[in-house]
Amino acid sequence: MKVKNIVIAGLGGQGVLKASDILADAAFRAGFDVKKSELHGMSQRGGSVSSDVRYGECVLSPMVPPGEADVLVVLEPTQVEINRPTLRADGILIGPDAIAPDALKNKKSLNVALLGAISTVLDIPDEHWMAAMHANLAEKLHALNEQAFEIGRDAARARS
Amino acid sequence: MTGERLLLSGDDAVALAALHAGVRLGTGYPGTPSTEILETFDQLGGHAQWSPNEKVALEVGLGSAFAGARTIVTMKHVGLNVAADPLFTAAYTDLVGGLIVVSADDPGMASSQNEQDNRHYARAAALPMLEPTDSQQAYDFTWLGFEISERWKIPVILRLTTRVCHAKTVVRPRPALQTPPEPGFRRDVPARVMIPAYAKPAHLRLRQKLAEITAWNETEGPHQLTAGDARLGIVATGIAAVHAREAAPEASQLTVGLTYPLPLERIRAFAEGVERLVVIEEGDPVLVESLRAAGIPAEGKPEMYRFGELNVARVRRILASDTSPEAVPPKGKPPELCQGCSHRGVFETLRDLNCIVSGDIGCYTLGVLPPFSAMDTCVCMGASIGVGLGMRHVLPEEQARRVVSVIGDSTFVHSGITGLAEMVYNPPPTGHVVLILDNGTTAMTGQQEHPGTGRLLDHSPTGKISFEALAESMGVQNVHVVDSQKIETLRELVIDLLARNETSLVVTRQPCVLAAPKIRFYEKANAEQRATETCAADVVD
Ligand SMILES: Cc1ncc(C[n+]2csc(CCOP(=O)(O)OP(=O)(O)O)c2C)c(N)n1
Ligand code: SF4
Numbered sequence: 211m212k213v214k215n216i217v218i219a220g221l222g223g224q225g226v227l228k229a230s231d232i233l234a235d236a237a238f239r240a241g242f243d244v245k246k247s248e249l250h251g252m253s254q255r256g257g258s259v260s261s262d263v264r265y266g267e268c269v270l271s272p273m274v275p276p277g278e279a280d281v282l283v284v285l286e287p288t289q290v291e292i293n294r295p296t297l298r299a300d301g302i303l304i305g306p307d308a309i310a311p312d313a314l315k316n317k318k319s320l321n322v323a324l325l326g327a328i329s330t331v332l333d334i335p336d337e338h339w340m341a342a343m344h345a346n347l348a349e350k351l352h353a354l355n356e357q358a359f360e361i362g363r364d365a366a367r368a369r370s
Numbered sequence: 371m372t373g374e375r376l377l378l379s380g381d382d383a384v385a386l387a388a389l390h391a392g393v394r395l396g397t398g399y400p401g402t403p404s405t406e407i408l409e410t411f412d413q414l415g416g417h418a419q420w421s422p423n424e425k426v427a428l429e430v431g432l433g434s435a436f437a438g439a440r441t442i443v444t445m446k447h448v449g450l451n452v453a454a455d456p457l458f459t460a461a462y463t464d465l466v467g468g469l470i471v472v473s474a475d476d477p478g479m480a481s482s483q484n485e486q487d488n489r490h491y492a493r494a495a496a497l498p499m500l501e502p503t504d505s506q507q508a509y510d511f512t513w514l515g516f517e518i519s520e521r522w523k524i525p526v527i528l529r530l531t532t533r534v535c536h537a538k539t540v541v542r543p544r545p546a547l548q549t550p551p552e553p554g555f556r557r558d559v560p561a562r563v564m565i566p567a568y569a570k571p572a573h574l575r576l577r578q579k580l581a582e583i584t585a586w587n588e589t590e591g592p593h594q595l596t597a598g599d600a601r602l603g604i605v606a607t608g609i610a611a612v613h614a615r616e617a618a619p620e621a622s623q624l625t626v627g628l629t630y631p632l633p634l635e636r637i638r639a640f641a642e643g644v645e646r647l648v649v650i651e652e653g654d655p656v657l658v659e660s661l662r663a664a665g666i667p668a669e670g671k672p673e674m675y676r677f678g679e680l681n682v683a684r685v686r687r688i689l690a691s692d693t694s695p696e697a698v699p700p701k702g703k704p705p706e707l708c709q710g711c712s713h714r715g716v717f718e719t720l721r722d723l724n725c726i727v728s729g730d731i732g733c734y735t736l737g738v739l740p741p742f743s744a745m746d747t748c749v750c751m752g753a754s755i756g757v758g759l760g761m762r763h764v765l766p767e768e769q770a771r772r773v774v775s776v777i778g779d780s781t782f783v784h785s786g787i788t789g790l791a792e793m794v795y796n797p798p799p800t801g802h803v804v805l806i807l808d809n810g811t812t813a814m815t816g817q818q819e820h821p822g823t824g825r826l827l828d829h830s831p832t833g834k835i836s837f838e839a840l841a842e843s844m845g846v847q848n849v850h851v852v853d854s855q856k857i858e859t860l861r862e863l864v865i866d867l868l869a870r871n872e873t874s875l876v877v878t879r880q881p882c883v884l885a886a887p888k889i890r891f892y893e894k895a896n897a898e899q900r901a902t903e904t905c906a907a908d909v910v911d
Contacts, residue, residue, distance in 0.1 A: 221703060234538055238377040245504070246377075247537035249480040255736065258702025270616035272504070272537035272609075275682040276697075292700035 213266035214332065215274040218324075219293040220285030222256045225321035228346065229283070230261035232325060235342035237265035240334045247272035260293060281331060283324050302331055309365055319358035322347075326362025330370070378541045380534040383505040384442075384472065385410035386543060387512030392550025394439035394467075395419070397427040399784065400815040401446025402481040403535035404474035408444055409818075412828050420818055420827045423751075423784040424449035428456045428471065435469035435525075436562060438553040440516055447475040447488045448750065452785070457525070458495045462572035464523040464561035467551060468516035471497075474530045477652045478679035483731060483750065485677075487653035492527055492630035496576055498583055499527045499630040500592070501608040505539040507592075511627065513544070514592060518628075522579045523561075529629075531652065533609045533679070584631040592627035593636065602689070603644025605637055605661070605668065607651055610680050614650040617685035629657065634664045641666050648689060652680045707736045712809050712854040712880035716776070717742035719861050723868075725774045726765075728758030730786075732778035733813045733882070751781050755789025755804055762798035771868055775804045780812035780820040782837065793873050794845045801847075801872040803864065806837050807854070809882040810889055817885045829892040831900070837877050847872040854880035 216233060220226040227248060234246035248261035262274040274296060282297045283304045284290045290305055297303060309323045322343065329339055339359065347355055378386065384407050388396060396411045396418040398404065412418040421427035424445040431443035445453060450473045457471065473491065476482040492499035498518055500511040508530065515526040560568045594611075602621040606614045611625040624640045626632065641647045641661075648669045649658040658670035671688045674696070680688075687696070707714055717737035720727050721744040729735060729745035730753060738745035747757050758775035765773065777786045786806070793802050812818040819825045824834030841849045848867060852860050860878060867874040881889050 222705065231538075235377060238375075238540065243540060244377060245537055245539045247533055249532065249536070255705030255708060255733070256703070257705035260702075269539075270612045271682050272533055272539065272612070273681050275616075276699075288703070292702055295697070295700065 211267050213264050213269050214281075215279045216263045216281045216283065216328065216332070217260055217274055217279045217293065217296045218263070218283045218285070219258070219260035219289050220321075221289065222259050224259075224285045225318065226259045226261055226285060229285075229321035229325055230263050232322070232339075232342045232346045233328075234263045234265070235346060236334050236338045237263070239338040239341055242266060243269045245269045245272035258289060258292065260296075281328055283328055285320055285324065304328055304366070308369075309362055313361050313365065314358055316354055316358075319355055322355040323358040323362035323365075326359035326364075327366035329359070329363055330366040374543070376541045376543065377538050378505045378509075379406065379536055379538050380502065380505045380508040380530055381406035381536070382410045383509040383541050384512050384528070384530070385414060385416070386541070387509040388442045388470075389414045389416050390543060390546040391513050391516050392440050392547040393442050394550065394553065395431065395434045396442045396444065397421050397430045397434075398444035398472075399424045399427055399449055400780075400812050400818040401449050401474070402815055403476060403532045404444045404446050404449075404472060404530070405815045405818065406535075407442075407472060408827065411442070418827050420820060422821055424453040425456060428453040428460070431469060431471070432456060432460050432463075432465075432525075434553075435465045435467040436463075437467065437555060438551055439467040440550060441467055442470045442472065442512075444472040445474070446482065447473055447486055448482065448484065449473075450488055450491055451486075451750075454491070454495075457491070457497070459564050459569075460525050461495050461497050462564055462569055462576055464558065464575075465519060465525065466523070466556070467553065468519035469525040470512060470515040470519065470528050471525055472528045472530060474532070474535050475653070476532050478532065480532050483748070485653065487656060488527075488529055489629065489656045490654070492529075496580055497525055497527050497630070498522075498580075498628060499529050500627060501529050501629050502534055502627070503608055503611045503625065504534065504537070505541045507627065508534060509541050509543060511592065518583065522583055524576070524579050529608070531609055580631050583628075584633070587628045587631060587633040588636050591633050591636070593633065594623075594625040594627070595640070596623040596625070598622040600643060601645045603640060603647045605640065605647065605649050605657065607657060610650045610652045610685070613680050613682050613685045616682045618689055626657070632657075632660055634661075634666070637661060638664070638666050641668065650680070650685055650688065704739065705736065706739065707733065708883055710883040712878070712882065713737060713807055714742075715854055715857045716805065716807055716860065716878050717744040719857060719864060720744045720774060720776070723861070723864060724772060725864075725868075726761065726769060726772045728754045728761065728773060728775045730754035730775075730777040730781050731814070732781055732807075733809075734776065734778055734807050737776070745776070752777070752785025752789055755786055756792060758804070759789070759793055759796065759798060759802055762800055762802050767800060770798065770800045773802070774864070774868075775802065777804065777806055778812075778814075779806055779808040779810065779822045779837070780818070782806050783821050783835065787840070790841060790844055790846065790875070797873050799871060801870055801874065803867045803874045803876065806875065806877045808837065808877050808879045809885070810879075811882050811885040813882040813885060817882065817888065825892055825896070829896075831896045837875070841875040846875045848874040850875070851877045851879055854878040
């Protein structure tokens with residue numbers, strides 16, 4: 211199987227790294243070889259952040275080469291253009307507008323809602339998404355995020 | 371935690387291996403990308419401690435290894451500069467417990483002031499160096515590092531880089547060591563007291579150890595050979611090795627794991643079997659120059675690839691000898707001081723007073739950017755005080771009088787105290803003003819404790835250094851503490867102190883807004899703990 215390349219981008223504090231942790235964990239639980247990489251450090255001070263997740267039978271470099279992302283997820287409108295070069299010519303871009311502005315009870319769960327949206331184009335079974343979400347989020351956030359995930363998934367299905 | 375398959379960062383893999391290999395003490399000083407190693411080691415139940423700086427961390431680690439315990443010491447690349455003094459002579463000693471020194475380098479400077487390549491240290495200090503390519507190897511090489519360290523009684527450097535530290539990859543751990551060696555003191559003066567009479571034979575011993583490690587590395591070293599097309603042979607190390615495998619899957623590749631001392635004969639044999647030999651390494655041309663010095667004809671990378679991280683695309687360009695200009699990636703949004711950050715008011719004040727600001731490293735370095743633009747120098751941790759004093763000594767009086775040194779609380783403990791001694795001992799004619807921006811945490815690297823917070827790595831209570839009492843006892847003439855939120859008070863105080871020909875220290879105090887809720891939580895928990903202990907004591911009395 212060809213390696214799947216996903217890049218998640220946004221600003222510090224939006225939960226980019228949390229989202230990529232969940233995605234990587236879900237792929238890992240589904241039995242794939244997985245590598246996930248990003249630059250930490252200054253992200254907590256509100257700067258641009260992006261995280262690469264790659265999975266498949268055998269992943270070598272942990273970084274998605276420029277122009278080779280199959281899916282680019284962006285949490286912040288201003289970050290779309292600066293991340294676009296990472297996307298393959300026929301890659302899928304999922305921006306923050308994939309979710310209707312008032313569909314989410316809590317705006318903080320946009321990261322998980324967008325995971326719901328990309329779950330429709332990735333070959334990771336639902337049970338692994340749920341398990342990964344539970345493992346990476348505090349218990350009191352489970353219900354809210356499960357809901358956000360479904361909202362994102364339904365929105366993506368309605369569009370396609 | 372054994373028998374499973376885990377998804378771990380390189381840092382977490384090192385921490386897990388340290389636990390499994392029976393490490394009794396982990397010491398270090400925070401620094402991206404190494405910080406998580408000790409934090410995870412603590413969370414897994416290991417004994418981990420933050421030291422005031424890397425030099426002390428290594429000295430504590432060395433004592434622990436002399437006493438027979440497996441020990442790990444962690445730091446970022448520039449931390450090894452601070453720890454270099456003990457490192458170079460520790461190499462001469464004979465250890466009992468295994469000692470691994472983790473150097474986490476930051477090619478590309480994601481979060482550092484330089485991109486020095488610490489592979490030079492292995493050669494300079496004559497210490498074995500292991501370079502993993504992913505988390506599995508980070509795990510395996512930690513185990514191996516202890517074996518090498520104990521077999522040859524020598525410290526081993528585990529060199530990680532940002533992508534190895536922070537990338538999560540799959541790890542299959544092995545069973546934990548059931549009976550780690552018990553510490554105990556055994557006197558061995560010639561092996562541990564480095565006066566010339568003992569150090570001279572010790573240096574000969576060190577070279578003998580390296581010769582033996584080389585021989586072992588040639589036959590049993592942790593290297594990976596990928597058979598492939600004989601037209602292109604790649605020799606690679608670290609993260610660059612996986613980029614190379616992806617960029618040229620058809621090539622033959624030798625990935626070297628123990629990169630100092632090198633298995634040169636093994637590499638020579640590999641070289642003889644391929645038509646074109648290219649070395650793929652991040653940073654300085656360390657490996658390629660070693661091969662050439664040994665008479666192995668190898669191609670290196672064009673100079674432009676010395677700078678920044680490598681990736682698959684750049685390795686493809688190196689293999690194609692492509693030196694055309696690279697596409698510049700679009701600039702992202704730079705970080706900035708958080709809203710409500712206690713550093714903001716201080717830099718607004720210094721900007722408005724037109725100060726010449728000798729700065730230092732931490733979140734507060736962001737004071738250099740607009741809207742503050744209030745920092746004029748930043749070199750290494752602790753430099754603010756010395757650099758400020760140097761300027762004061764030689765600048766014309768009108769300018770000298772405007773010089774202020776600004777240093778964070780963690781940075782002050784790390785390497786600012788000796789700067790203060792310098793100020794008291796060699797005061798410039800105009801005096802000097804030092805500001806400690808005390809936000810109660812090491813914010814920059816993710817809010818670690820330090821000796822000025824009164825809490826340990828795991829946030830439980832311990833002794834606390836008072837900066838103001840310290841400065842007074844050292845003989846600083848004016849010592850003040852102000853609330854960083856009280857901008858007017860701070861402004862008037864700084865104006866007053868700048869006008870005097872005296873030495874002054876101002877501690878501006880207000881917790882980091884991101885850390886404040888956690889600090890309140892730890893303090894409450896610690897107070898409750900103390901209360902129950904007092905009650906228990908009352909009952910016994
Ligand atoms: C020798 C060395 N060790 C570690 C680091 C990483 N580092 C940079 S600044 C800093 C400490 C920052 O803490 P503090 O001085 O309290 O400032 P704050 O970030 O809280 O504002 C650390 C650990 C470094 N740059 N150099
Ligand atoms: S993390 Fe703390 S010290 Fe750093 S910018 Fe934010 S508030 Fe300021």
